[in-house]
Every structure is written in structure tokens, then in C-alpha cells.
Amino acid sequence: MADVISRADATQGRPSGDSGRLIAEPLSVDERPEITFVELLFFAYRDFTSDPDAVLAAYGFGRAHHRVVHFVNRHPGIRVADLLDILNITKQSLGRVLKQLVDGGFIEQVQGPQDRRQRLLYPTETGRALGLRLMAPQERRIADALEALSPEERQGAERFLRRVIDSDQRDMVERLIGS
Amino acid sequence: MADVISRADATQGRPSGDSGRLIAEPLSVDERPEITFVELLFFAYRDFTSDPDAVLAAYGFGRAHHRVVHFVNRHPGIRVADLLDILNITKQSLGRVLKQLVDGGFIEQVQGPQDRRQRLLYPTETGRALGLRLMAPQERRIADALEALSPEERQGAERFLRRVIDSDQRDMVERLIGS
DNA sequence: GAAATTACGTCAGCCATGTTGACATATTTT
DNA sequence: AAAATATGTCAACATGGCTGACGTAATTTC
Structure with a gap:
């Protein structure tokens, strides 16, 4: 529970099941x-x-x-x-x-x-x-x-969130929030 | 529709209802x-x-x-x-x-x-x-x-999101994502 | 002035996804 | 042998989305 993902189990190569249909390779950052x-x-x-x-x-x-x-x-x-x-x-x-x-x-x-x-x-x-x-x-x-956060970091957070919003919704959001 | 909030209606002072129970003042940024x-x-x-x-x-x-x-x-x-x-x-x-x-x-x-x-x-x-x-x-x-975004802005976005997460969950998230 | 459109409400019913509580089974730990 | 753990399952319920259809009042258009 404390570990949430126990690495021992999580990365233990091929599962013992059967063929190669299962994937043991994690999607990696x-x-x-x-x-x-x-x-x-x-x-x-x-x-x-x-x-x-x-x-x-x-x-x-x-x-x-x-x-x-x-x-x-x-x-x-x-x-x-x-x-x-x-x-x-x-x-x-x-x-x-x-x-x-x-x-x-x-x-x-x-x-x-x-x-x-x-x-x-x-x-x-x-x-x-x-x-x-x-x-x-x-x-x-x-x-x-x-x-x-530094001022520039704060600006980064805000700009990031604004740009995650659908581009065709940004004007509306800008009007709602003010920009 | 295009305007989403028509300012004319939205900010038009006291509603015509009755007493002062209604609030016309917007919560402001x-x-x-x-x-x-x-x-x-x-x-x-x-x-x-x-x-x-x-x-x-x-x-x-x-x-x-x-x-x-x-x-x-x-x-x-x-x-x-x-x-x-x-x-x-x-x-x-x-x-x-x-x-x-x-x-x-x-x-x-x-x-x-x-x-x-x-x-x-x-x-x-x-x-x-x-x-x-x-x-x-x-x-x-x-x-x-x-x-x-500039590198520092990107860092701001990431740091912001990490700190929005419950403090007692950050370790777990860090372990899941890597940090 | 009649007709079309708009703003809103409502009814009936469906679906996805969350919840709690109780209980069963297999397995491991003590 | 008993207790704890990991998982699955059943029944029942709530929230909050959805569609489609229809009704009404008010406004706009022709």
C-alpha cells in the first residue's frame, strides 16, 4: 500500500502466461x-x-x-x-x-x-x-x-492552462475570466 | 451565443424582483x-x-x-x-x-x-x-x-500542477511519474 | 397581423460510473 | 489452526450525463 507500485512485481519481465500477446514494457516518460x-x-x-x-x-x-x-x-x-x-x-x-x-x-x-x-x-x-x-x-x-513559484513560473502555469483549452474556446474563456 | 455573457444583461444592477435578497455583484478576479x-x-x-x-x-x-x-x-x-x-x-x-x-x-x-x-x-x-x-x-x-513557453515557464507549469496535488499524495505521484 | 424563431421548461427513459455493505474463495502469514 | 490478505461478486442505490419529443410564452420577421 505504501509503495503503490511494487517495482519487483511491476517490472518482472515476461508474465508467465503463454504467448507473446502480453506486454510487459511500461510506457515510459x-x-x-x-x-x-x-x-x-x-x-x-x-x-x-x-x-x-x-x-x-x-x-x-x-x-x-x-x-x-x-x-x-x-x-x-x-x-x-x-x-x-x-x-x-x-x-x-x-x-x-x-x-x-x-x-x-x-x-x-x-x-x-x-x-x-x-x-x-x-x-x-x-x-x-x-x-x-x-x-x-x-x-x-x-x-x-x-x-x-517565481513570477515567470506563475506566468508559465497560467499560459500553459490557457493553451490547453481548445483554441476555439479561448476567446470565450478570456471573456469569462478576463485576461 | 457568440458573446456567451451579454454584459448588458449580466451587469444590469439590481434585478427587478423584490427585496435585497438577490445579489447582482459578480465575484471578481x-x-x-x-x-x-x-x-x-x-x-x-x-x-x-x-x-x-x-x-x-x-x-x-x-x-x-x-x-x-x-x-x-x-x-x-x-x-x-x-x-x-x-x-x-x-x-x-x-x-x-x-x-x-x-x-x-x-x-x-x-x-x-x-x-x-x-x-x-x-x-x-x-x-x-x-x-x-x-x-x-x-x-x-x-x-x-x-x-x-520558455523553459522557466514550463517548469512553472509543472511545479504548479505538482503542488496542486494533495501534499500527502505527492510522494506517490512522484513515484508513479518520476520526478 | 400571421408565421417563424427563440428561450426556456418538462416529461419519459436510458446509460455510465460512482457508492455501500455483505459475503465467498484462495492464499499467505502468524 | 487461525488470522489476515488479495481479489471477486452480488444486490441495491445515487448522481449526473444523455436523447427525443413536446409545450408555452415572447419576440422577430415577413
Whole structure:
């Protein structure tokens, strides 16, 4: 358990099975250096998203609720269609969690003043508080990670993440985050 | 659609509802600079994981299969318990997808030579090919993202991701990836 | 002013993938 | 011989994606 991968077993040549159909050679970082980042992204995101889970569980919510609460707090008055665009999910998926958030008093829908078909989404005070509470551990984690980095290294982290995003989505992200 | 957030609606002061229970003030990056990284991680990971989905769909597989195939390729002969540890999922969840991968001829289980209770996992040639095919677009994406960065910026990206990982998991990750 | 389009909601049902808890089996360790 | 370990399995359940179809109100277009 402590070792996670016991090298003795993991690199022990040909398995005793039968033919040559099995492969004992590991994919190596030496040959494919990008694997490092592939796996770091996996582990970093896994831990990063685990932060809010405990908080969410107390409310009976999941990660989907978190995402909705987050972006409504970031963009009060956002239209449903725009939220769908950001989250890349379907109306039905959003509808379920949104209903729970509205019922629970975290988000309210306001009829659009110009276009009355729209239901603009606003956080309530409770919803804002929840959003902050969910983000707090993530902010701390990010701040701790950045702390040890030089300014140019920080810039590298940010530029890297921006360029991992689909090129045709970067403008939208830039507009959402600011750049 | 093009604008995603229409500023006109999004920042239009107090919603016309009723009391002061609704909040129109956006959470801002100026006050909370870590939000930039919180959201960049979200979008980057979203797009990063979308790469292999098309390939997976052709096999009727999901992301869970991808993760298993990846780590078995990276560590041929890995024990089931170690894989569970890496993926942070339960035996039952792994069991389902592993069975499909074994039935489909992508992974084989070999009885441990020292400890015959163990079922060491190896990729078949087909499984190795699938692993490479799934990782290819991700490698390209990473390589493209790194290309524009200075050596120190690249180091910043890597150090940042390493430090986002739970501190008590960093040793394990280091052992898995090498550092 | 009628017709088309848009924004949103909803119903029904399906699927993938995570969970818990309990239990079985073979093997190794004590 | 007994205890601990590695793995598998069964049943049941929850979350959160999805599709497709349909309805309604409001707006835009012709």
C-alpha cells in the first residue's frame, strides 16, 4: 500500500502466461515526455475537485450544483442558455440541479427586463455564501501552489492552462475570466 | 451565443424582483485573483478529457476504461489494489470496467508468481495500441501548449500542477511519474 | 397581423460510473 | 489452526450525463 507500485512485481519481465500477446514494457516518460503533464493534470484535478465535496455532501449536493453556483455567482444575471454554453451540458441536466438550487433558496430566477422570455439567474445571499464557502479551499490550494513559484513560473502555469483549452474556446474563456 | 455573457444583461444592477435578497455583484478576479486558476483548471481539464471521448465511444467505452487502460499500460503487472489506490475508486467500480476490458481482449490477468492471490494486470498488444491511440491527442495538446513557453515557464507549469496535488499524495505521484 | 424563431421548461427513459455493505474463495502469514 | 490478505461478486442505490419529443410564452420577421 505504501509503495503503490511494487517495482519487483511491476517490472518482472515476461508474465508467465503463454504467448507473446502480453506486454510487459511500461510506457515510459523518457520516450513520451508529455505523459508527465497528462498524469499531473489528472492527479491535480482529482485533488482540486475533492476539496468542495465534503461541503457539498452536507447539503446533499454534488459537483454539478457546485459548478452552477460558481458561475451564477461569477455572473449574476446570466441567462440559462449562456450557462449551458459554459458548462457544455444539456438543458435537461442543468434543469435538474437548477431546480434544486432554486427550491433550496440559493438561486433565484428573474424575468429578463428587455426580453421577458429570459430567466436571468441571480444568487441569493445564501447562494453567495455557499459559493464562497465552496471556493475557499480551492483558493487556498491555488495560493499555496503559487506561493513557491517565481513570477515567470506563475506566468508559465497560467499560459500553459490557457493553451490547453481548445483554441476555439479561448476567446470565450478570456471573456469569462478576463485576461 | 457568440458573446456567451451579454454584459448588458449580466451587469444590469439590481434585478427587478423584490427585496435585497438577490445579489447582482459578480465575484471578481480583482478581489480574488485565484479564481483565474480555479476556472482555468476547470476549462483546461474539460477540454483535455474531451479528446479521447470520440475514440472511446467507438468501442462503447467511457472515461473509466480510459483511466484503467492508461495506468495498466504505464505499469504492466500492476496489482488490482494498487490500481484502486491510484484511481481512488472502489473495487466494485473498477471490477465492472476491468471485466469489460478483459473480455474485450485489452487487458489480461496473470496470477502473481510470488503471491498467487494476486492477479497482475497486463495490456495485450491490442490494449497497448488502444492506450497509445487514446493518449495521442492529449500528447499533441500538451506539446502544443508547452511549445510557446520558455523553459522557466514550463517548469512553472509543472511545479504548479505538482503542488496542486494533495501534499500527502505527492510522494506517490512522484513515484508513479518520476520526478 | 400571421408565421417563424427563440428561450426556456418538462416529461419519459436510458446509460455510465460512482457508492455501500455483505459475503465467498484462495492464499499467505502468524 | 487461525488470522489476515488479495481479489471477486452480488444486490441495491445515487448522481449526473444523455436523447427525443413536446409545450408555452415572447419576440422577430415577413
